[in-house]
Structure formats: structure tokens, C-alpha cells
Amino acid sequence: MSRRSILATAALGTVLALGLAACGGGGAAPTPGQTGAASAGAAAKDEFNASIDKIWNPSDKKGGILKLANNGTWDSLDPGNTYYGYSFNFIRLYGRALLMFKPAPGKDGNTLVPDLAESLGETTDGGKTWTYKLRKGVKYEDGTEVTSKDVAYAVARSFDKKVHPSGPSYLNELLDWPKDYKGAYESKDADISSAITTPDDQTIVFHLKQAFGSFDYIVQMPMTMPVPKDKDTGSKYQEHVISTGPYMFDKNEIGKSFTLKRNPNWDAALDPNRPALPDGYEVALNVNADDIDNRIISGDLHVAVAGTGMQTAALSRVLPDPALKARADNPSLQRLWYTSVIPDVKPLDNVDCRKAIQWAADRTGLQQAYGGELSGGEIATGMIPPMLAGYKKISTYETPGSKGDEAKAKAALTACGQPNGFETNISYRAERPAEKAAAEALQQSLGKVGIKLTLKPFPQGDYFQLYAGRPAYVKENNIGLAINGWGSDYPETFGYLQAIVDSRTIREAGNYNLSIKMPEVDKLIDSIKGEADEAKRTEMWAQIDQLIMDQAVTLPGVYAKSLLMRGKGVTNAFISDSQQMYDYVALGVQQ
């Protein structure tokens, strides 16, 4: 299960106006459920990857109960306190944020569309204030009308990280909160008009510290889902979230299971994005992951809600069986698994020693460690995944079959003055078998040229706070290599890459950027901030990627993919680029 990456907050505050090119489109786009050809009864033909870039088994038939299971549990069902990717996907069934990603297959799914708001955000001062107008007549499950003050309250309550520690902190950093503001609970009567104003019940205005062009991507997150002030029970609110979406909570046992039923006060006319096909949802929590896979295969369950892909054990069952493989989908993720090559540690301060690692690494072995070509991913050549702007195949360290080149590695070692190799340590998160396998694979292939690695497992909860993300610890303990991974919160290169390549984000501890300290890269990032032309920005991102690989400070592993399986009897299944798993808003049940 991968938590959405928490971006370095300091970096966000400095972001200047970026173009809104990625946020085009808008308006009330017809949803797949409403446009798809309704085929009653006859199920669509199973085919591998049938849900990628297209809708599998389109239908607009309502009814049925969709059964889901989670191998863990939600960080919280509270819209102000959740940060899992699947939660962002699922929460749209019982909550409406200002904007949302369009439920559409493939690239189209990256488009932002208005949800609670009437249109995308409007700014007149280059991105420093953002205005949203709410749709009139949207109601809570109890029939009271939603006002812009509820949205403002929801944002103010999510500010309090003591009560809501899990949610993203983008709005805490971006908005111009009053000094010493502590959130809606502790600073009850504080005047927050410097950050949010609500001129009338239909309008909400956000005031930012600095211009930020991608603000629309932030307000599609669940923190802007309205919360009625008189129903807010703080950290207990997740036991009964007051719904604005097509479904509301029926039974809810935290940590065990919950069910959703139709919300009688949801008006389809005011919601162009949600087909709301099933009559309800049943979600089981803390179910064994292998058990979930088996139950999806047998047809007992529809969806593994965590959406991180099938377990390794299921691969050898599903892939060799054509009937089962035909039910599987293999989407790409906006995620990179890589290894930081840390130049603070001797002898990796010498670029030739770092290059030796690039040449010696057997990338096919690494790919297998991460789960193979289907559930692991595609062999990566740089830092930017193919889904994001600036991606380019980098061929600097290409070797036949991606197996590594011992001769070139030895030549690089000689150039570095360590012809017989050297010793260093490699860290990884102990709880993650794929990272352990990756470390072992590197140990094996680097060992062939005399680079001796010692494995250093650390608990994942403290990995960045105490160990690999703490430069002092890294230097003292000679951690030359650190297994790492990074995914984006929203489909934009800046939000993804800046936090892991900008050297100015590096702090005393808690770093995600472990190895990239290049003034050229920092300079390019600054030029990107000031560049209005998207094509030029894309070109500069590609340049950054190439510079990093020339300095060999990271060893890319794979651009992640996952292997998902459509449950028996689902309709309208597709994978959108924004969710990178089945879009839960669209899924229906075969009638």
C-alpha cells in the first residue's frame, strides 16, 4: 500500500504562477455511464487491458451492491484527514469537493472538472486569489443546503493537524492564514478572512501567500468537501461523515467494515459527473491481501479497494491462465522506484565511481525484484515517468538487454581510482519485500565488479525521519545507496519532481531528496517557475532529467505498474490516468 507522497511543504510556498494548460476542458462533460452503449445482460468479452484507455462493459443499468475489500484500513474516512490514493478515489462517492478529476478512461481522466463548484477556479491576479462559485441547491444527506461557509469551515478544520494529522497540508502552506492560527477548533473565533472569504453563500475566495498556478489541483482534494459545523465531531467525524455525494453511510464499524446506501437528497441534475449505478456498497476492512486476490478471482468480491495490485503469489496463478489473464489490467502509475546514489559518502563523491554503479547494475534483475514487467514496472532510464511532461528515454547508460556492462563498469572504477571496487552500504525499508529484493539484486550485480554492498534494513515509519532521509546519519554510517520511491499527488511534473530534485528542499531530517544537490538543476527549476510557455517548460524538465543522469546521482529502477483484476459482474470498468486504478465513481454491477 503506498501512501501518496507528502510533498516538501516549504517548496510549495515558493511556487510561482504556472500555466493552467493542464486544466483545460471543464464544463459538464458527459460521464461514461450516460454515454456508453447500454448492453443489458450480455457481459462484455474479457480481454487483457480491456479497461485501459477504454470502458469495459459499459452500462447505465442501476442496481446491485458493489462488494469491496481492503487489506488494511483507511487512514480516516474523514475528508479532512485522509491521504491515501484510493481514498481520494472512493471518497467522491460520499463527498463533493470543489473540483474533481473527470471519471473517464486514460488521459482524459486527468482533466479537472467542476464538482461542487460551477466552473474551474478563476483568478484575476495571476494566481494569488482564487474564486469558486458553488452550484445552487446542493444538499447534505439531511436535506440542509450546502453553503460556501461549510467549505470554508471544512478547510479551516483540516488545518488542525493535531485532530486531523493524516490529510495533505497543501492548504496550510499555500493560504495566507493569520499569524498563530491553530485551526477551527482551537482558534474558534479567529478572523480567517486573510485566507478564505465567503462574500455570499455561493462564493468562496482563497487568498494565497504567493501566486500558485496549479491551485485547481489542490482544491480537487477532499479537504474542500463541505462539513456542517454543527455536525462536526472532530476526530470522531469519520464515524458518520455527512454526505453530499450520491451515497451516505449506512453501517460503519471503524476498522472492520462499512456500508453505503443511496443518499435521498442527492440530485443527479446537479451532478453531471457521477452515474451512481449501484444501489449500495459493502466494504470489508483488514482482510488478508492474498485472500482478497482469491476472492476476486472466484467472483466473491468485485474490487480490491486499495488498488495497489495483486500480490506476488497471485501472479503465477493469473498470468499463465488465459481466462484469468483476460480479466486483468496492467496500468502504469505516476510512480518511480529508484535508488539514490549519495555523493556525500566516499568514494561516491567521485562521479566515475557513481557511473560504475550505473554500468554495473543489472536493470533486468532490478525489474524482477520490483515484481517483474507486469506488476513491477517498465525499466526506468530517468526520473520522470512516461505519463508526465518532460519524459524522455535517456540512453546514457544503455547496455545490451539492460543487463549491465562489466567492462565499462570496471573502466569507470579505474577512472575513479578504485580499480578493485569499494565497499558501501545500501538501505531499504525492512517491511517491503520488493525493496529487499532490489537491494539483494544490486548487491549481486555490483558484487561482480567488486563493489561490495552491505544490506541495511530500516523500519519504514522512520526511514526518512531518522535514517536515509537524515544526511548526518547517512554520512556517519556510510549509506552510499538508499532505495527510494516517489509518486505524484497530481499529474503535473512540477508537483512530482521538484520535491525530489531541488537541493534547497534538503533539511536536517525527513528528506525525500537524498542525493541531488546540483546548482544547475536548482537554476533550471527557477527558470521553469518563470516560464509561461509549456513546451519550453517540458523541454527544461527533460534537461533536468538528463543532467541528473549525467551526474549519476540516482539509479532509476522501474516506472511502476500494477496488475489489477476486474471482479466478475462489474460494469463500466476503466482506469483513469488520475486514479491509476479503477475509477470507483463509475463502476456498476451487472444486472
Add this chain to the structure above:
Amino acid sequence: MTAPLDVSGSAGEAAPEAVLEGASGKAIVGRSLGQIAWMRLKRDKVAMGGAFIVVFLILVAVFAPVIVAMFGHPPLDFNQDQIDPATLAPKGAYGGMSTEFLFGVEPLNGRDLFSRVVYGARISLLIAFLATLLSVVIGTIMGVMAGFFGGWADTVIGRTMDVFLAFPLLVFAIALAGVVPDKAFGLSGDALRIALLVFIIGFFNWPYIGRIVRGQTLSLREREFVDAARSLGARGPYIIFRELLPNLMAPILIYATLLIPSNILFEAALSFLGVGVKPPTPTWGGMLADAVRFYTIPHFTIVPGLAIFVTVLAFNLFGDGLRDAIDPRSR
């Protein structure tokens, strides 16, 4: 199990009495307790089977490099050509078993399971033997001191044993194995991990053997032969080494044999939990931990699982047989 003094077997070696009848012309030879025990043990086929397997395992562990050179591949080498890149499972049937890879290969990276199990025997047996030795040495010294001197020595040692017995060993083992650095006490790498595991497993198991030794010592020191030695002027050390220890050897030996399999299991458990010898060095427990993720490829679990099972069973059968042979009344 056979009866200790069964006369129904071959008359010549069944029991001393039988010799009296059947021996024609041969001189009557008295047998020592050891000879009688050995005779009983030899007749216990189950125990001898266990002993045979134990000897075989020890030989395998000692000659692991030779065996692997002849029948396997280096235990750390990846053989990814044996693996299906999509499913990560071995390409061949039955986990890739073939004349080339006798027990098949590991999923994911294709390491030779046969070689890894053979090398795993080294770690398992080495740690189990050394840890047992440590327990026995400490346990015997403490037990004899407590039993022989009595008084405040007995009180202090007895309470210490209680503390050790009440110690949450597994938790402590995990914590200690986690914080020890890579280089300590002049050791590093696998040698340090092995030393650490021997210390954890051996040092905390001594009270069990200590209590048995103390009890035996208590009863022995009141016996006539000890009184006789004492009345002839023998001092403490002489009595301990010449009178008590030889009589303690039997229970110590039995207990040591039975302690070895439990130590093997403990080492496997620690490796399974990831605090044993570090990867990529093969250990049975570590292999089992890796195999959990691949439960659809059962041979990966079965091979190290069977190795642990057979070893523990063999030691237990042998230990039981040994106890029956040395101390028939205990059955």
C-alpha cells in the same frame, strides 16, 4: 522402544545374565554402565535412525562447499534465465526441479534452492551447537555451585535463574539484534551475527540445564560415595570434578541433545523475523520468510521447511533414545 534388560534378543549381547548361561569357555567380562547404555542404544532402531541423520547433516554442513561444487550452483548467484519475467515463478515444472537444479530454484531471482539449503544447514547447526555448548557450560557451572555449596550461593543463583526464566527472550532478542552495529567486538558481517545469535540463544537458556544439574547435585552430594570421599579428606574441587561431574554427565548429555533441536527452531524463528544472519547468506528461517510471499509455488516453502523438520525430528529421536538408554527408569 525396547526394554532395557530384555533377554529375548540374541543371547550373546542381551544382558550380563545371559552370558553366564550361554558362554562356553569365554571368560566372564563385566560391563561398564557406558557399555550397557551403548548396547541399549544400538538396539533402539528409531534412535539409531535419528543418529544416522544427525551425522549425515553434520557431514553435509561441514562439506557444503564440496557438495555444492559437485551438485549445485553457488548459493548467492542469481539464475534469472530460469525465471518467467512476468510471473516471477520458475519456468520449469515443480519449481524448476531438474538434474541441473536438484530442488528447483527460488522464485524472483532463481537462486539454487539445493545449494541454499545445504549452506543453510551450516548456519543452523553451527549456531545450535555453539549455543547449546554455551548453555551447558554456564548451566553446569551454576548448577553445581548452587547444589554443592547451598546456602547463600544457592539463593543467589536460584534467584538469578528465576530472573532469566521470566525474561521476555524473544522481545529482547529482536531488540538486541536490531541495535548491534555491523562491526563490534572485533567481528563483522556474518561472524558477528552468528556470535550474537549464539550469545542470545545460549546465554538465556542456561537456567533450564542449571536447574537440572542443581537438583542432581543436591541428591548426589548426600550419597555414600561422596561421604566416603569426604571422610577420606577430599576437598570441594576434588569431589566436584571426580565424584559429582562424572555422575552428572548423563543428564547433561541428554539435556544437551534435546536442547539442540529447540535451538535450531529458535534460530529459524529469529531468521524468519529478520533478525538472524543477514541476507543474502542463506538460512532456513530466512528462506521460509521469503517463501511466504510465494505460497502459490509450494516447493519454495517445502524445501527449507522440510530441512528444519527433518533436523529437529532427528535430534529429538536421537535424544529420546539416548535418554532411554542411559536412564531406563525415566521412561
